[in-house]
Structures are given as C-alpha cells and as structure tokens.
Amino acid sequence: MATAADTRPDADLDAFRAEVKSFLAASFPDSLKGKGNALRSVEGPTDETAEETAWRTAMAERGWGTPTWPKEYGGGGLSKQQAKVLQQEMAMAGAWNPIGGMGVMMFGPTLLEYGSEAQKQEHIPPITRGEIRWCQGYSEPNAGSDLASLQTSAEDKGDHYLVNGQKTWTSGGQWADKCFCLVRTDRSDKHKGISFLLIDMDSPGVEVKPITMISGMSPFCETFFTDVKVPKANLVGEEGQGWTIGKRLLQHERTNISGGGALASLNAQPLSKIAEHYIGTDENGRLADPEMRVKIAEFEMAWNTFLLTARRAMEESKAKGGVSEISSILKNVGSKLGQQRAEMLIEIMGFRGLGWEGEGFTDKELKHVRGWLFGKATSIYGGSTEIQNNIIAKRILGMLDHQ
Amino acid sequence: MAVLNEEQTMLRDMAQEWTKNESPVTAWRKVRDEGSNFDPAAWSAMGEMGWTGVIIPEEFGGSDFGWMSLGLVVEQLGKTLTASPLVASSLAAGAIILGGSQAQKEAFLPRLASGELVGTLAFDDGPRHSGAVSTVAVSEGKLTGTKPFVHEAESAGLFVVLASDGVYLVEKGAGVTLSDRELTDMRDHAEVTFDGAAAERLADGGDDLAEAILDRARILTGAEMLGMAQHVFDETLDYLKQRTQFNQVLSTFQSLQHRMAELFTDLELMRTAVEAGLQALDTGFRVPEAACLAKSRANDVLHVISRQGIQLHGGIGMTDEYDVGFYLKRARVLEASWGNSGFLKDRHAKLAGY
Ligand SMILES: Cc1cc2nc3c(=O)[nH]c(=O)nc-3n(C[C@H](O)[C@H](O)[C@H](O)COP(=O)(O)OP(=O)(O)OC[C@H]3O[C@@H](n4cnc5c(N)ncnc54)[C@H](O)[C@@H]3O)c2cc1C
Numbered sequence: 001m002a003t004a005a006d007t008r009p010d011a012d013l014d015a016f017r018a019e020v021k022s023f024l025a026a027s028f029p030d031s032l033k034g035k036g037n038a039l040r041s042v043e044g045p046t047d048e049t050a051e052e053t054a055w056r057t058a059m060a061e062r063g064w065g066t067p068t069w070p071k072e073y074g075g076g077g078l079s080k081q082q083a084k085v086l087q088q089e090m091a092m093a094g095a096w097n098p099i100g101g102m103g104v105m106m107f108g109p110t111l112l113e114y115g116s117e118a119q120k121q122e123h124i125p126p127i128t129r130g131e132i133r134w135c136q137g138y139s140e141p142n143a144g145s146d147l148a149s150l151q152t153s154a155e156d157k158g159d160h161y162l163v164n165g166q167k168t169w170t171s172g173g174q175w176a177d178k179c180f181c182l183v184r185t186d187r188s189d190k191h192k193g194i195s196f197l198l199i200d201m202d203s204p205g206v207e208v209k210p211i212t213m214i215s216g217m218s219p220f221c222e223t224f225f226t227d228v229k230v231p232k233a234n235l236v237g238e239e240g241q242g243w244t245i246g247k248r249l250l251q252h253e254r255t256n257i258s259g260g261g262a263l264a265s266l267n268a269q270p271l272s273k274i275a276e277h278y279i280g281t282d283e284n285g286r287l288a289d290p291e292m293r294v295k296i297a298e299f300e301m302a303w304n305t306f307l308l309t310a311r312r313a314m315e316e317s318k319a320k321g322g323v324s325e326i327s328s329i330l331k332n333v334g335s336k337l338g339q340q341r342a343e344m345l346i347e348i349m350g351f352r353g354l355g356w357e358g359e360g361f362t363d364k365e366l367k368h369v370r371g372w373l374f375g376k377a378t379s380i381y382g383g384s385t386e387i388q389n390n391i392i393a394k395r396i397l398g399m400l401d402h403q
Numbered sequence: 404m405a406v407l408n409e410e411q412t413m414l415r416d417m418a419q420e421w422t423k424n425e426s427p428v429t430a431w432r433k434v435r436d437e438g439s440n441f442d443p444a445a446w447s448a449m450g451e452m453g454w455t456g457v458i459i460p461e462e463f464g465g466s467d468f469g470w471m472s473l474g475l476v477v478e479q480l481g482k483t484l485t486a487s488p489l490v491a492s493s494l495a496a497g498a499i500i501l502g503g504s505q506a507q508k509e510a511f512l513p514r515l516a517s518g519e520l521v522g523t524l525a526f527d528d529g530p531r532h533s534g535a536v537s538t539v540a541v542s543e544g545k546l547t548g549t550k551p552f553v554h555e556a557e558s559a560g561l562f563v564v565l566a567s568d569g570v571y572l573v574e575k576g577a578g579v580t581l582s583d584r585e586l587t588d589m590r591d592h593a594e595v596t597f598d599g600a601a602a603e604r605l606a607d608g609g610d611d612l613a614e615a616i617l618d619r620a621r622i623l624t625g626a627e628m629l630g631m632a633q634h635v636f637d638e639t640l641d642y643l644k645q646r647t648q649f650n651q652v653l654s655t656f657q658s659l660q661h662r663m664a665e666l667f668t669d670l671e672l673m674r675t676a677v678e679a680g681l682q683a684l685d686t687g688f689r690v691p692e693a694a695c696l697a698k699s700r701a702n703d704v705l706h707v708i709s710r711q712g713i714q715l716h717g718g719i720g721m722t723d724e725y726d727v728g729f730y731l732k733r734a735r736v737l738e739a740s741w742g743n744s745g746f747l748k749d750r751h752a753k754l755a756g757y
Binding site: 144213216278339343346347350353355360369377379381 | 529530532551552582583584586588592594650656658659710713718721723728731732735739745748
C-alpha cells in the first residue's frame, strides 16, 4: 500500500536528512563509533554502559531502531526512502542501530502481520525499545530441515496450553526473555497440526542448556519444556495456522541473512585494503600477490552482482506488489559470498588469520577467526542451501519429486 | 591406493590398528581439553614402534623404510587427528639427512630416530609462506631473527632454521626464546626468537637444500591432510546414511548422492597426487613438481571436504561436541603451511618454465 510518505518530493527528504544529521550529532557520542550492538552480537549480551543505554533510548524515543514499523506500536513510521536516508547517515557517522535481535528481524514483522491487536500492543513496543530478547523455538533433534515433523506438543487445557517437548539449536535461548515457538496441537495432520505459540522463558518447566559451538561460543541451546503452562492469549493466529505463520517468519529470517544484518556491512572494509596490509604492494602499487589480486577482483565483482540482484528483487517486488521470484536465490548467494570472504581473509592473513586467543594477534584477527567459523552456519540455518535449492526447483521451476 | 610392498602393508595396518584403538579422536579431544601439546605416552609408543625413525638410515638407528612408508603412518595419524610432532621431527631428520655432515648426522639422527629428541622446521619469516627466502641473519655462527609461526615449537629441542645464507641447526637453549601462539587447531605452535643463538650450518646439501626440505614438508603435510580428508568423507557418508528427515534417509537424496560422488572423485585424485609425491621422494624423480601437485591438491580438496563435512552434518556439525569442526580448524592451518594453492600454482608455472 502506498503511503503519502512514498510520494514525498526529494526536497522533503533533504529536510529529513538534516533532521537525522542533527539528531546524530546530538545523540551519538564519538566514543561509541564502530562498536557493535550487544543485542545483535553472536557472542551474547554484554552489560550495557550508561552511554549505550542513552544511545538506545534516544533511538527508541523516535522509533528509529525499527524505522519503518508503525508509530502506534513504537516504530518510526518512516517511508522506505527515509529509512534509507537514516541508514546512510548513520553509516557515515559510524553509528549503529542499538535495537536488534530476533524480535526486530523476524518476530516483530510477523506479529505485525498475524498478531491480534492486543498482542501487537503487548509485544511490539518493548521490541522497538530493545528491552526484550526473543528466541526462536523451531528446530528439534528430529525436525531440522524437515521442520514440519516437529513433536513438541501443546495440549488444550481449557484456559491454557500445556507444553511438553524439546527444542534444539535455540540461539540465544539462555539470554532470551521470550520464545516464539512452533508446537503441535494436532497429531493427525503434519502441517495443519502446527500452531504458533509465545512462551515466557521464565515459566516454570522451561530448562535451557547451552551447547558449545566450533567457534568456541555457546549462543545456542537445547531447550526443554516440561508441563509448561502457556496462556491461550499467547497463541498467534488460529490453532493450526502455525505452519503458514512460521514460514512467513522464515522469509524474514532469510531476507535478513542474505540482505540486511551482518552481510550489508560485510564488505565495508574492502578485501583489497586488508590484503595490502598483510601482503604488501609491488613497485606499481598493486597487490604483491597477483593470484590474490584476481581472486579479490572476482569476489568484488560477484559481490556487486549480488547487491545489484538484491536491488532488482526489491524493485520487482515493489512493482509487482508481491515477493519477487529471484529473492529466493538471495539467501544462498549471500551466505556463499559471506563464507567465501571469510575464507579469503584467512588466506590473506596466513597464520595471523587463524589465531584462537592470546598473544601475537590483534583483536580484529581473533574476532575474524570466530566469525569465520560461526559463518559456516549461514548456509545451514534459516533453511539450508540444499533446502532453498529444493524450494527453487519445486516451487519456481516446477520440477517434481521422482515418484 | 598405491601398490604397497609387504613391509609397507604391515606398517600401514599397524598404524591403522594403533590409531583406532589407542588414539581415536577422543584422545585428541582429551589432549586439547587439558591444554597440552600431545600425549607423551602416545609419543613414546610411536618411538617404540619405530615411527620416529622410518626415514632415517639404519646406521643412525632408523629403519630406512622411506617416505612412502612414513606417509602411510602420517595419513593414519591425520585420520584421528593424533597430536604428535612426528611430521615436524621427521622433516628435521630429513633435512639433516640431506644436508648434514657425518658429525651432525651422528650427533642428531640417532636421538631423532628414538624420539628422545624432537626436531622441527623454523622457516617462514612472516605469517604466510613465501618460499625459500629469509632475512634471518647469521654472524660468526650466531643466529639472530624471529620466526613468527613454528609448528611443534614447544616440544622441539632442535630447530632447523632457514637463514639468509642457508639452513642451520639450532638447539633449544641460550639465545632461543619462545612465545606461545595459540591457533584455531589448538596444536603446538609458537613464535621463536633467536638472539645470538649458537648455530651450525647444514653445509652438504647444495644450493637447493632449503627447497628440497620444503618439498618434503609439502608432501608429508599432504599425507596428513589426506588422512583428514578421508576421515571427514567417511564420517559424513556414514552420517548421511543414518540421519532421517522427510521420512527418508538423507543418503537417498540425489543431490547429496551427486555431491558425495564428486567429493569421492576429488578425494581419489588427491590420494593419487599425495602418494605420487611420497613415491617421488623415494625415487628422487621430479620431486619439486610432485611436491607442488601433492600439496595443491591436498589444499583444495581438504578445503572443500572440510566445509562440506560441516554443511552436510547440519546444525550438529557446528557443535564442539562433534568432531567434524576439529578437522575444519586443523585443515586451514595445514593449508597455510608450506604454500597455499596460489603460491603453489605460481611455483608450478615457474618450474615448468613460464
Ligand atoms: C548457528 C545456528 C543457529 C541456529 N539457530 C536456531 C534457532 O535459533 N532456532 C531454531 O529453531 N533453530 C536454529 N537453528 C537450526 C537450523 O534451523 C537447523 O540446523 C537447520 O534447519 C538444519 O537442520 P538440521 O541441523 O537438523 O540438519 P539436517 O536437516 O539433518 O540436514 C543435514 C544436511 O542434509 C541436508 N538435507 C536435508 N534434507 C535435504 C533434502 N531434502 N535434500 C537435500 N539435502 C537435504 C541439509 O541441507 C544439511 O546439509 C540454528 C542452526 C545453526 C547452525
């Protein structure tokens, strides 16, 4: 739906730009430049400093952490163009969005679409203020790619559901306040028996056990539910509608993995600059390793093609008023490029790019190693590369299973 | 698999049995959790089994079985990620065999053969391998300079050091300081600084000594990588045959079958290249070319297999509890050792004269 804001003349955008500039000058302290956001960090939350709190609050007051969400629920109510201006100005000032996490990336947009008025009133504002952490209770030991075979059950007990079962790979489960869960309310139908339920992580009967990852971090958990009482008001949509809602949320997750979030800023520091630092240049000022030079050029060209394609997908979907078919390929391309870049960095840095901890490595180098390992997950979660390819083959290309 | 003689078959089978029973990946996990370099009992067992002397001539206490034989053992150790300085120490012995005087051989080879002394190569001046070049200076038999990443440095008592005018032996002691470097594979690495350390030149190896040592390093490292690749492949195949999703065993999905078929093809090509490298060392025929081929195939194939190992295990592959991540982490360290594929492609072209 077109809003008045979509057709604002550019002059108005200039005014908005000026507003953003002065806001940033007043509210974003230099000392926070280039720092990350604890809520979005894969390493888990760190305690917020007073300065960080002030920055988060300033952004929350304007709703600019969730710039395009409706104002009535605490969002910024900005048009896409305005949001882009905000993003550009923040990047220029070295500022970052202090409001993030699964609530912003996946759950919020889904609830805005499917939630009841009461649910939106209750859950969206705390997300826009960065006060509540959400985690995703989808996967189970025997329901990964085949998510619909999930077994965690929610039994109707009149005024509440009684939840029993086990989730796994619940990222951030140990730090989360709430969990959006897919649960089974009916055993007779694989897909129609699934419902979308919101569970407080501090409810009696919820137990969380962190699992250490190959990157050394433990942001993901096994989550056990034993006779957990969940109020009926926490059912999103209708009973049995969970698969539809859950898949919608996965689209947001995929979009974030491929387009927004970490990847958008991925090539912020160009590989060529990093390579010049580690490898050096020849007498013509070119990277001293000609093979690496070609590889970096290849990567950058692929990266640019990816960005152009992402833009094309956006333009197409805007023109068509639906999701563009090519958006299905973006998650795979994005995760592949992200992983490729991380591997190249390791190659560029040599042993310095393989440090685990301790002396002899810069913080950046150590962070990179962990990021390289963690990044292997982008082609697994949110629907693995293989599953995306199946979806493309079947839904878009109409290639059917061998019968 | 190369056609093996009786001796080699026995050695390989023994190594396979030993690693399976005495040194499975759980043994490495234990070593890592304890924060140590290797299990001393396992190392002395290797000495007793004669593995530390496989390439050392009989007159110096070795068995003189040759590089192919050593490669077979190293491949088995690679499969189970057995932590030991066997590769490093054998390379140091190889350097002395190539370039040492009779006196140097007598002084060091018997101790290396028994495993009582551990040797290692200290070659690269920077974090990336850049061939047989070094700025480490020697004056009046004293060596000064820094080698930022040396494998098995903590365990070593003897360093084979590349300096600006040749290759030197330096014993751990006065003028040698170590600073631990913890890499992602959690193995024994350190920065080694020489500050007027007493050094003896390996004077009998000719102008190409450093290159010849590096060729050996490339090939033997390739053998370790071969074992790792084989193991990740086997484990992944087993996993796909047992994990069920969509009411089907994963191995029934054609896309995964084709992927495994391609990895299998790559793996077999890698095996050929590595074994050909080991054979080249034993026959002395076109070693530099063979070393280039062995290490570059090993780099490329292990790179892909270690990534696919994680991918095909799904979420479980991302956990520390599962072994497959260990192989990914060790793989990149070995890939960076003695020449990445870019370096080796360039070297191939140079050797071929273009
Ligand atoms: C870092 C990380 C964070 C995660 N965070 C969360 C979270 O917060 N909440 C949550 O609910 N889940 C989370 N997950 C779980 C993630 O969604 C699952 O790991 C993913 O869906 C894959 O399932 P699986 O691990 O069971 O792998 P499996 O489904 O067992 O797949 C194993 C391999 O087989 C392939 N495969 C499976 N089926 C097919 C097929 N039909 N055709 C071809 N290939 C196939 C897969 O692509 C994969 O390569 C996370 C995972 C990771 C790694």
